[in-house]
Amino acid sequence: MTRRQLSRERVLAAAAEVADADGIAALTIRAVAGRLGSAPMAVYHHVANKDEILDGLVDTVFGEIDPPVPGRPWRPELARRCRSARTVLARHPWATPLLDSRRRPGPATLAHHDAVLGTLLCDGYDARAAGHAFALVDAFVYGFALQEAAIPFAGDALADSARRIVDGLAEGAHPHLARFAAERIGPDYDFGDEFDVGLDLVLDAVGTLRSPGGRAG
Known part of the structure; x- marks a missing residue:
């Protein structure tokens, strides 16, 4: 062969x-x-070396994320991009701390950043506001990806773990934690469901940065 x-x-x-x-x-x-x-x-x-491999891997990851399309309404485009980024980072959990760490960004990285900024700049954001918005959405997406990857349990296992922790508390200790576990953490609980709620809140905040007179996203 x-x-x-x-x-x-x-x-x-x-x-x-x-x-x-x-x-x-x-x-x-x-x-x-x-x-x-x-x-x-x-x-x-x-x-040439491992450092060049890391540069290439970061560029590969950015190439897997669906970029927003400049000229289209900013909010659905950024929402789609952020959901895609979360999916890609779940597939490559090692990547999140590396994404903004490279000194030699590759073509996919540059194209992706250009698309995000273009989507904002073409739809009512000045350069300062676009920078704030970009930093905010990435802080949310990257932070969520790190947190989601770190959780050791899911589904029934997460509910069982929460129940064991609460059952081990002294009576009356940490009542708010006990209440949350009892009312929120059940067999159908999925931490990932928190993503869309958080993303909507973040995009609401991003919307406040737009210049007066910009069209609605």
Whole structure:
């Protein structure tokens, strides 16, 4: 069987597989080479070092997020973009802390940022307001992604864990926590459901930054 020829795209795809499976700490040139069935030196023909792999991975992640379309109403476009970002970051939980950490942004990263800013600038936001809005929505999306990835339980397991914690409290201790667990955390509770509620609140706040006379989103 003929071995597939290595390329930068294959190296980055293998690096993403390593990070998805074992976390970003496990990402090494040797691990990527092992995933590809190649010698480490062969990988160096396509990327100079691990830092270049990280640059490429961040660009790959931004390329997977559906960008908003400048010229369309800002609110539905940003909402769609934020929901897409949450889905992508759940698929790559290692990526969130890296997204704004690279000094050499790639073409997908630049195109994505340009689209977000363009959507705002074309629909009633000046440059200062667009910057505030961009920072706010990303703080929410990135923060939610980190929190969602950190929760160790879901569904019935989350409800059972909350019940055990509350049952272990001394009588009368932390009554608000006990009430919340009793009234809110049940078998059908999904922390992910909080995303759309929070996103609507954030977008309401973003709307207050628009210049007077801008059309409604």
